Amino acid sequence: MLTRAMALAPGESARAKAEGKTLAMDEESFRIVYERTARPLWAYLARVSGDPALADDLLQETYCRFLSLSDPPQEEAHRKNYLFRIATNLLRDHWRAIQRHGETAIETADIPSQDHEMANVPLRSDLGRALAKLKPRERQLLWLAYAEGASHREIAKTSGMKEASIRPLLFRARKKLLALIGGATLETEKA
Amino acid sequence: MMKHKGCENEVRILEALGQGVATEAMEEPLRRHIADCASCAEVVSVYELFQYDSEQLCAAAPLPNAGRVWWRATLAARRAAAERALRPILIVEKAALAIGSGVLLALLVLAAPWLAEQVRHSNAFTGNVVYSFPLSSFIVTSVVVCLLLMAGALYTMWAEK
Numbered sequence: 001m002l003t004r005a006m007a008l009a010p011g012e013s014a015r016a017k018a019e020g021k022t023l024a025m026d027e028e029s030f031r032i033v034y035e036r037t038a039r040p041l042w043a044y045l046a047r048v049s050g051d052p053a054l055a056d057d058l059l060q061e062t063y064c065r066f067l068s069l070s071d072p073p074q075e076e077a078h079r080k081n082y083l084f085r086i087a088t089n090l091l092r093d094h095w096r097a098i099q100r101h102g103e104t105a106i107e108t109a110d111i112p113s114q115d116h117e118m119a120n121v122p123l124r125s126d127l128g129r130a131l132a133k134l135k136p137r138e139r140q141l142l143w144l145a146y147a148e149g150a151s152h153r154e155i156a157k158t159s160g161m162k163e164a165s166i167r168p169l170l171f172r173a174r175k176k177l178l179a180l181i182g183g184a185t186l187e188t189e190k191a
Numbered sequence: 192m193m194k195h196k197g198c199e200n201e202v203r204i205l206e207a208l209g210q211g212v213a214t215e216a217m218e219e220p221l222r223r224h225i226a227d228c229a230s231c232a233e234v235v236s237v238y239e240l241f242q243y244d245s246e247q248l249c250a251a252a253p254l255p256n257a258g259r260v261w262w263r264a265t266l267a268a269r270r271a272a273a274e275r276a277l278r279p280i281l282i283v284e285k286a287a288l289a290i291g292s293g294v295l296l297a298l299l300v301l302a303a304p305w306l307a308e309q310v311r312h313s314n315a316f317t318g319n320v321v322y323s324f325p326l327s328s329f330i331v332t333s334v335v336v337c338l339l340l341m342a343g344a345l346y347t348m349w350a351e352k
Contacts, residue, residue: 023268027261034257043248056253060260067264068271127244146241149209152202171197174237 024072034063036076037083040148045087047147048139049094050132058094062087084148085158088140095136130180138173145170198230208238288344295337302330 025033038059045055045062065086066072073079131139140159144150155170156163204225207217214225214235225231 023264027258030261031257034260038254038257039249039252040245042252042254043245046248046252047244052253056255060255060263063260064264064267067261068268125244125247127240142237143241145205146238147245149205149211149238151206151209167197167202171201174197174233178233178237 023067024069025067030063030067033079037080038063040080041083041087044084044143044148045091047128047131047143048091048136050128054094058087058090061090065090081150081154081158084144084150088158088160091136091140126181130177133180134173134176138169138176141166141170142173142177197234198228200224200228200231201234204231204234205238208235284348288341288348291337291341291344295334295341298330298334298337302334306331 023030041062042055042059045058046052049055049058062083066083073082131142134142137159141155144155144158145152150158152163152166152170155161155166161169200221204217204221207221208214214222217225225235
């Protein structure tokens with residue numbers, strides 16, 4: 001098990017640099033992409049999964065898969081959509097694995113725990129509690145549409161659903177969410 | 192215009208909001224519509240609520256260090272490269288196993304009449320057989336050795352897995 005403050009040993013760092021050539025981009029470019037995209041991606045994973053620790057694992061796995069692409073998207077919006085699509089697929093795989101075996105699909109043995117930091121994450125807002133009562137697909141749709149401002153086409157691409165079905169599903173999900181939240185809470189939370 | 196899908200203008204409003212256009216900065220007809228349409232006003236409220244929540248979450252997100260994610264990706268790449276390198280060996284192993292099994296089966300089929308003959312005349316094993324059928328004895332010994340080797344190979348493969 002690694003510690004959170006773990007740094008790469010000098011030899012390991014050199015080897016990692018050498019092997020970095022097999023990845024989709026160099027470390028500096030990756031850092032820039034990561035800084036720009038990781039926070040909204042983490043928020044999406046945390047809200048949709050309802051589990052910050054899982055969001056942490058899936059976030060790392062998302063970037064690992066992104067880096068393993070032979071030709072990753074260069075355009076920023078396209079890249080962001082691609083990352084969200086990978087994350088959505090990982091979430092789906094995770095839920096399927098739980099349904100099948102009652103265990104997680106992601107290997108977590110080499111991932112440091114950040115439980116102490118998770119305590120400060122505002123996951124238990126009224127919105128968070130209401131979202132937790134919705135189906136995973138409804139949470140995905142709502143988050144992509146209202147938090148990410150994704151168009152129906154982008155949502156369809158990310159979630160693997162038909163574009164035409166997004167609108168009615170989104171409408172129903174919104175109505176369910178509002179019924180759970182209540183109009184009064186909506187106003188106080190915004191204030 | 193409210194249907195089970197909501198108001199038809201919702202998509203336009205959401206797209207505008209998604210592009211960073213504030214309600215106040217929208218076109219006049221759209222702004223007036225939001226003021227009149229309960230469903231569209233609801234869309235704006237929900238959008239603002241999610242934006243607020245997203246900002247809070249993003250600000251507090253305990254992100255893993257980019258270097259650590261990079262390190263993990265290099266590990267995964269190394270593992271994938273090792274798997275790719277081992278793939279031909281595994282293919283050869285499987286092919287050898289399949290060919291060995293085929294040869295063994297062919298030998299058994301070919302030797303079956305002779306084996307049946309030997310069982311029928313079991314006393315033949317005691318004396319003359321070694322001198323009468325040295326080639327057949329050699330085949331039987333080979334078959335036994337092959338069987339033992341295959342059992343060993345299977346055990347080794349199973350143990351590695």
